Amino acid sequence: MAQYSRVSGTVGLITLLNPPVNALSAAVRQGIVDMMDKALSDRKVKSVVICGHNGKFCGGADIREFSSPLTGPLLIPVIQGVESAAKPVVAAIEGVALGGGLELALGCHYRIAHSKARLGLPEVHLGLLPGAGGSQRLPRLIGVPAALDIITTGRHVTAAEALKLGLVDRVTDRNTVDEAVKFALSVADQSPQSRRISTFPCPHHPDLDAVFEGVMQRVRQRARGALAPVACVQAVAAATLPFAQGMERERELMATLFTSGQARAQQYHFFAQRAVGRWSMPSGARWDKTKPVAVHKAMVIGLGTMGRGISVALVQAGVSVVAMETNEKQLMDAKQAISSMLERGAKRRGVAPALDKIRYSSDMQPAADVDLVIEAVFEDMALKKKVFQQLSALCKPGTFLCSNTSGLDVDQLASETRTPELVVGMHFFAPAHVMKLLEVVYGSRSSPQAVATAMELGKQMGKVSVAVGNCRGFVGNRMLKPYLEQAFFLLEEGATPEFVDQVLEEFGFAMGVFRMSDLSGLDVGWRVRKADGLPDGHSARIRQGCRYSPLGDLLCEQGRFGQKTGRGWYQYDKPGGQVAKPDPWLQDFLEKFRTQHGLVARRIDHQEVLERCLYALMNEGFRILEDGIAAGPEDIDVIYVLGYSWPPHRGGPMFYAAMVGLKKVLERLEHYHQEHPDIPSLKPCNLLRKLVVSGSPPVQKWREFLQKPQSQL
Numbered sequence: 001m002a003q004y005s006r007v008s009g010t011v012g013l014i015t016l017l018n019p020p021v022n023a024l025s026a027a028v029r030q031g032i033v034d035m036m037d038k039a040l041s042d043r044k045v046k047s048v049v050i051c052g053h054n055g056k057f058c059g060g061a062d063i064r065e066f067s068s069p070l071t072g073p074l075l076i077p078v079i080q081g082v083e084s085a086a087k088p089v090v091a092a093i094e095g096v097a098l099g100g101g102l103e104l105a106l107g108c109h110y111r112i113a114h115s116k117a118r119l120g121l122p123e124v125h126l127g128l129l130p131g132a133g134g135s136q137r138l139p140r141l142i143g144v145p146a147a148l149d150i151i152t153t154g155r156h157v158t159a160a161e162a163l164k165l166g167l168v169d170r171v172t173d174r175n176t177v178d179e180a181v182k183f184a185l186s187v188a189d190q191s192p193q194s195r196r197i198s199t200f201p202c203p204h205h206p207d208l209d210a211v212f213e214g215v216m217q218r219v220r221q222r223a224r225g226a227l228a229p230v231a232c233v234q235a236v237a238a239a240t241l242p243f244a245q246g247m248e249r250e251r252e253l254m255a256t257l258f259t260s261g262q263a264r265a266q267q268y269h270f271f272a273q274r275a276v277g278r279w280s281m282p283s284g285a286r287w288d289k290t291k292p293v294a295v296h297k298a299m300v301i302g303l304g305t306m307g308r309g310i311s312v313a314l315v316q317a318g319v320s321v322v323a324m325e326t327n328e329k330q331l332m333d334a335k336q337a338i339s340s341m342l343e344r345g346a347k348r349r350g351v352a353p354a355l356d357k358i359r360y361s362s363d364m365q366p367a368a369d370v371d372l373v374i375e376a377v378f379e380d381m382a383l384k385k386k387v388f389q390q391l392s393a394l395c396k397p398g399t400f401l402c403s404n405t406s407g408l409d410v411d412q413l414a415s416e417t418r419t420p421e422l423v424v425g426m427h428f429f430a431p432a433h434v435m436k437l438l439e440v441v442y443g444s445r446s447s448p449q450a451v452a453t454a455m456e457l458g459k460q461m462g463k464v465s466v467a468v469g470n471c472r473g474f475v476g477n478r479m480l481k482p483y484l485e486q487a488f489f490l491l492e493e494g495a496t497p498e499f500v501d502q503v504l505e506e507f508g509f510a511m512g513v514f515r516m517s518d519l520s521g522l523d524v525g526w527r528v529r530k531a532d533g534l535p536d537g538h539s540a541r542i543r544q545g546c547r548y549s550p551l552g553d554l555l556c557e558q559g560r561f562g563q564k565t566g567r568g569w570y571q572y573d574k575p576g577g578q579v580a581k582p583d584p585w586l587q588d589f590l591e592k593f594r595t596q597h598g599l600v601a602r603r604i605d606h607q608e609v610l611e612r613c614l615y616a617l618m619n620e621g622f623r624i625l626e627d628g629i630a631a632g633p634e635d636i637d638v639i640y641v642l643g644y645s646w647p648p649h650r651g652g653p654m655f656y657a658a659m660v661g662l663k664k665v666l667e668r669l670e671h672y673h674q675e676h677p678d679i680p681s682l683k684p685c686n687l688l689r690k691l692v693v694s695g696s697p698p699v700q701k702w703r704e705f706l707q708k709p710q711s712q713l
């Protein structure tokens, strides 16, 4: 709803009221219409201010309403009503003006923003475009190139930038509503006619065609099959037409997006990201019942790829860090790398680099005086156990001990300490200062407070933290195993790395499985498999009664570790080279391998690659739910979109399974498992069968079918 009052004698003040972000629900839209009528019909009122309750202008349309038929007045005529008002209307922007919120502000005749306000049109992240006139008014106000940037990236603009762009008329550090009221008084006698953005011509640009062409090319490349970014460019292009025609084009494009599965997937992802914050543990411990401990000082142990990024993320979150490394050369390199990452980050954010927040050490002693430790040494259980023993002896009581292990048993690490309740996994993703995902792994003895503290610290670092149970590979890497396995089997059966990657990239992954493996380094998994007892030079294809592909191990035995060695599933022009090219050596190697094992290459099509890789991965997702390792499908989907480049417009693997149809997924898995009975990951899991028998309920209802995991505490 919206509230109305008259202030300073002649200003009508309309306050949007729909906590927490004053989203434009049907009631709010109706409230705007009614309160505008009131203000316009009140003779004493000469001008109007629109603001938001509780220091937040407006977070946009109410996204929850998108899944049911639209009711109440539509936003487009509501905004048109504001713009066509005969009395000047001023938007007082505090907190956020996003999406429909900014579109409403663009319908006002003046915009005053608080210096800390953020403005933006993030609809593209919801699979939509700014469909309430935003794609038509913004370019008219700030020009096509700047509007294209804001609309296609969905980024938030600071008040300072908004002022520079001409998006707002004034920025203030004072009470924004008071300033807006003063401003409204000062323009009360002026006609708003010349301030109606819909009447502005689209600003001239010397080469608009080239601008659109360049942006469209970039957008298509980045979109990975998403429709919304492309439609955003098409909508802005229509701003060069007369306003009414541009609005018609915006409406057409919006209607296509609005009813697309992609928009549903991206809106699901929006709420899933928020849902994972409401974590719970098998013991019944929950997010709202457990207070995290504030972390002021942390230690990072091991300054390789991960330790460096984690240190940067902590410093940028305002935590003091002691960064520790035993290898002298690594320590020197890390100092340089961390400083330059901090400097680049600070430059981007327009602040001074917090270099004084980090100090370095080559021994463990400083662990005695920190609130939390994150261990990031090699993925070697014996080494990690030793580190945890040392920490247990050194740390003050209450210090949280965390491991960045990619998949080792957190309980085993905890059992090396005197305080297993303070041990959790904090599994970051590379590069750790950039990637938004953090898996927080609770072991059987982790305390709720340790989980809450790690979850909160993740949030402080700008991550989306997902609490997961303890098992080999946790959620993300556990699901990756059957996916990788299928890709290897497909090579054995006749596919090429280029073909498998092409299919997966067309699906929307940023990188196919083989390019991704080359980038991460093939040796990482190889070392883990060797630690598990994999004998060197052993190329057996059946292990413990199940099919096994030794291809990855054989490549490593040849020193082909991927991009870093210049050779892997592809060849690169040099070690560390970026451009992957098909390697004739690999073709030859695969042919010899097939001959050696009596395999005959067959033609493998697009559908088989996609189904075998993705359905095996989803099947493991169902098992993870069945085992209670993830609390719900949303957790898995957030992990896959934010950590493994699953395309957001496909929601995540569990959402995608529901979109494809659980019955179809089940049938195809049954088919492939019949063809390959020695591949257990293709055997459909019981939960999938149960859901199909229950009529394939929507993903939001799956939790009702999950058994409550047994409390391990």
Ligand SMILES: CCCCCCCCCCCCCC(=O)CC(=O)SCCNC(=O)CCNC(=O)[C@H](O)C(C)(C)COP(=O)(O)OP(=O)(O)OC[C@H]1O[C@@H](n2cnc3c(N)ncnc32)[C@H](O)[C@@H]1OP(=O)(O)O
Pocket (backbone or CB within 6 Å): 020, 021, 023, 059, 060, 061, 062, 063, 064, 074, 075, 076, 096, 098, 099, 100, 101, 103, 122, 123, 126, 128, 129, 130, 131, 132, 254, 255, 258, 259, 271, 274, 275
């Ligand atoms: C047949 C079809 C014909 C079709 C024709 C179509 C024509 C239709 C024309 C209509 C055009 C309307 C177009 C339009 O207006 C589009 C939009 O505005 S889409 C929305 C754009 N806005 C956003 O994307 C902002 C989303 N929110 C955020 O980014 C953040 O929440 C925000 C920065 C605002 C605050 O962040 P933070 O403080 O970190 O809080 P949370 O993120 O945790 O949020 C708190 C709480 O609020 C919920 N929430 C936030 N925003 C919205 C929202 N816009 N709608 C509903 N709910 C919202 C959020 O989910 C949290 O609640 P939980 O319960 O925890 O989930």
Ligand SMILES: NC(=O)C1=CN([C@@H]2O[C@H](COP(=O)(O)OP(=O)(O)OC[C@H]3O[C@@H](n4cnc5c(N)ncnc54)[C@H](O)[C@@H]3O)[C@@H](O)[C@H]2O)C=CC1
Pocket (backbone or CB within 6 Å): 301, 302, 303, 304, 305, 306, 307, 324, 325, 326, 327, 330, 376, 377, 378, 379, 380, 383, 387, 404, 405, 406, 407, 427, 428, 429, 430, 520
């Ligand atoms: N590289 C990746 O993409 C990811 C790795 N991880 C995990 O993070 C951990 C670290 O991985 P990376 O950074 O890739 O390894 P890395 O090999 O780049 O770095 C490990 C560092 O630890 C140092 N180190 C070894 N023993 C030490 C000790 N006792 N004390 C202090 N430092 C010691 C090494 O000298 C080296 O600099 C592993 O457990 C790995 O599985 C987790 C997520 C992603």
